[in-house]
Amino acid sequence: MAPALNMLALLSAVREWLMLLVLVEVLNGLKTLTMFLYEIIYDFFFITAHFYPQDYMSYEMSRDVRVLAPMRASLRYITVPDEEAETNSAKVDDIMTSIRLEPSRSAPYSFWHKRRWMHVSRDDINARKSRKYGRKHESITLTILSWDRKALDRLLIQAKKAYTDIVRQLVYIYVSRPSRRARNWSWRFKALGRRRPLTSVILDDGVKESLISDVKEFLSSRQWYLNRGIPFRRGYLLYGPPGCGKTSFIYALSGELQLPIYILSLSSPKLDDEGLRHLLSSVPGRCLVLIQDIDVALSRTMNCNADTQDKLAEASPTQNVSISLNRVTLSGVLNALDGITSAEGRLLFATTNRYSALDPALCRPGRMDVHVEFRLASKSQAYEMFRLFFLSEQAPTSLKRNSAQSLISYKSSSYSESSLFSTGFARSISSDLDSLASQFTNSIPEQQFSPASLQLYLIRHKEQPYEAAANAPAWVKTAP
Numbered sequence: 155m156a157p158a159l160n161m162l163a164l165l166s167a168v169r170e171w172l173m174l175l176v177l178v179e180v181l182n183g184l185k186t187l188t189m190f191l192y193e194i195i196y197d198f199f200f201i202t203a204h205f206y207p208q209d210y211m212s213y214e215m216s217r218d219v220r221v222l223a224p225m226r227a228s229l230r231y232i233t234v235p236d237e238e239a240e241t242n243s244a245k246v247d248d249i250m251t252s253i254r255l256e257p258s259r260s261a262p263y264s265f266w267h268k269r270r271w272m273h274v275s276r277d278d279i280n281a282r283k284s285r286k287y288g289r290k291h292e293s294i295t296l297t298i299l300s301w302d303r304k305a306l307d308r309l310l311i312q313a314k315k316a317y318t319d320i321v322r323q324l325v326y327i328y329v330s331r332p333s334r335r336a337r338n339w340s341w342r343f344k345a346l347g348r349r350r351p352l353t354s355v356i357l358d359d360g361v362k363e364s365l366i367s368d369v370k371e372f373l374s375s376r377q378w379y380l381n382r383g384i385p386f387r388r389g390y391l392l393y394g395p396p397g398c399g400k401t402s403f404i405y406a407l408s409g410e411l412q413l414p415i416y417i418l419s420l421s422s423p424k425l426d427d428e429g430l431r432h433l434l435s436s437v438p439g440r441c442l443v444l445i446q447d448i449d450v451a452l453s454r455t456m457n458c459n460a461d462t463q464d465k466l467a468e469a470s471p472t473q474n475v476s477i478s479l480n481r482v483t484l485s486g487v488l489n490a491l492d493g494i495t496s497a498e499g500r501l502l503f504a505t506t507n508r509y510s511a512l513d514p515a516l517c518r519p520g521r522m523d524v525h526v527e528f529r530l531a532s533k534s535q536a537y538e539m540f541r542l543f544f545l546s547e548q549a550p551t552s553l554k555r556n557s558a559q560s561l562i563s564y565k566s567s568s569y570s571e572s573s574l575f576s577t578g579f580a581r582s583i584s585s586d587l588d589s590l591a592s593q594f595t596n597s598i599p600e601q602q603f604s605p606a607s608l609q610l611y612l613i614r615h616k617e618q619p620y621e622a623a624a625n626a627p628a629w630v631k632t633a634p
């Protein structure tokens with residue numbers, strides 16, 4: 155009797171287990187079905203866009219709360235990136251226009267745009283993907299409650315316009331710096347620079363235009379490079395005496411192309427070949443890397459090997475500032491420039507005052523593809539500088555080089571120079587501008603002064619165009 159009872163109990167337990175198993179399977183099936191239905195409904199009702207760091211502009215745009223959700227007053231969780239907090243502007247208004255707000259990592263935000271619900275979140279991307287997509291380990295996801303794809307197009311068009319308006323006036327500047335972990339270097343946001351118009355950099359005829367068209371041509375040829383297996387990057391070597399506009403041109407170009415500038419200081423203390431390689435491989439695609447005075451940095455490091463530097467540092471621990479402690483070698487620079495992990499679309503600009511001192515290996519095509527000489531000011535540069543200097547912003551925009559004579563002259567013997575600026579100075583000077591510029595140019599010898607020294611002279615006479623032209627011969631005789 156007892157074995158029969160045990161058997162019955164066993165059967166009932168097995169039956170209960172089986173029922174439980176079936177229940178679990180049914181629940182799992184329901185869950186899968188729910189997920190399946192959810193995905194169908196989600197795909198039908200929601201449009202999702204992902205933004206990855208490799209697509210620099212659209213990623214930066216999507217991270218900027220001011221751009222995607224201008225009515226940010228309703229947002230509750232916002233991050234102010236470290237870099238923006240560093241913005242050192244005296245005017246509150248300036249800070250407000252330059253401070254970027256980002257969605258918080260912990261809390262996504264939602265907003266309404268044209269009666270549609272939108273949701274933005276910052277998501278981590280896994281290490282494998284992050285290697286593919288760039289230096290930041292995250293992406294931005296925008297979800298729109300709508301089955302009309304045009305809703306996304308409309309938002310992106312509006313956001314792109316807002317973003318362009320914000321960045322049009324600004325240049326993002328990054329600098330290399332050692333990170334806390336030894337032997338590791340990274341890029342740090344330094345400042346939002348005001349964009350310098352390219353027209354304010356005056357070079358010899360054709361130099362600026364050919365450089366700009368070369369850069370633009372390069373940036374639009376990605377596929378051409380890829381098809382031929384050529385690394386998609388280009389190096390420019392700008393050389394010439396100090397104060398001839400090399401750096402100014404590079405800054406103006408970055409503003410024109412709306413590309414961030416990454417300033418690489420080869421003479422940074424303790425920068426070594428590995429750090430340099432890491433830095434050059436971690437810039438984003440489409441950016442401008444600037445190495446100033448490349449000859450100085452390299453000659454200093456090569457004259458002083460790592461051991462000597464260590465000894466010097468130990469001997470004078472308090473004089474770190476004056477002693478170069480970097481260990482970058484020429485071969486390290488060459489390897490870093492050639493690095494296969496270097497960002498695509500990278501524009502490298504190096505400047506030097508001593509072209510002949512550079513190693514030919516550094517200057518060869520593939521590393522420095524385009525060499526451009528920036529010379530001391532020619533007469534035509536002096537002429538254009540004078541005109542630009544005294545061509546007030548209030549002057550009619552139609553005022554071109556040879557049209558000044560046709561404008562009505564407001565000059566009369568009764569006005570004083572100082573009153574010109576407050577009482578229609580622009581129109582007053584415009585009629586004489588060309589003749590004053592010619593007078594000035596006649597006194598300036600060809601290629602004897604740098605544009606920087608001409609600029610200094612003109613600044614001294616910034617409200618006295620007539621005196622600036624008249625005093626130029628005397629200045630030329632005494633100028634250093």
Ligand SMILES: Nc1ncnc2c1ncn2[C@@H]1O[C@H](COP(=O)(O)OP(=O)(O)OP(=O)(O)O)[C@@H](O)[C@H]1O
Binds near residue numbers: 395609
């Ligand atoms: N070609 C130019 N057109 C207009 N301004 C110029 C030009 N060259 C120099 N300047 C002015 O001179 C100053 C110094 O110029 P910049 O720093 O660009 O010269 P550089 O050639 O880079 O000098 P360095 O070799 O010493 O770095 C700037 O304020 C700039 O406005």
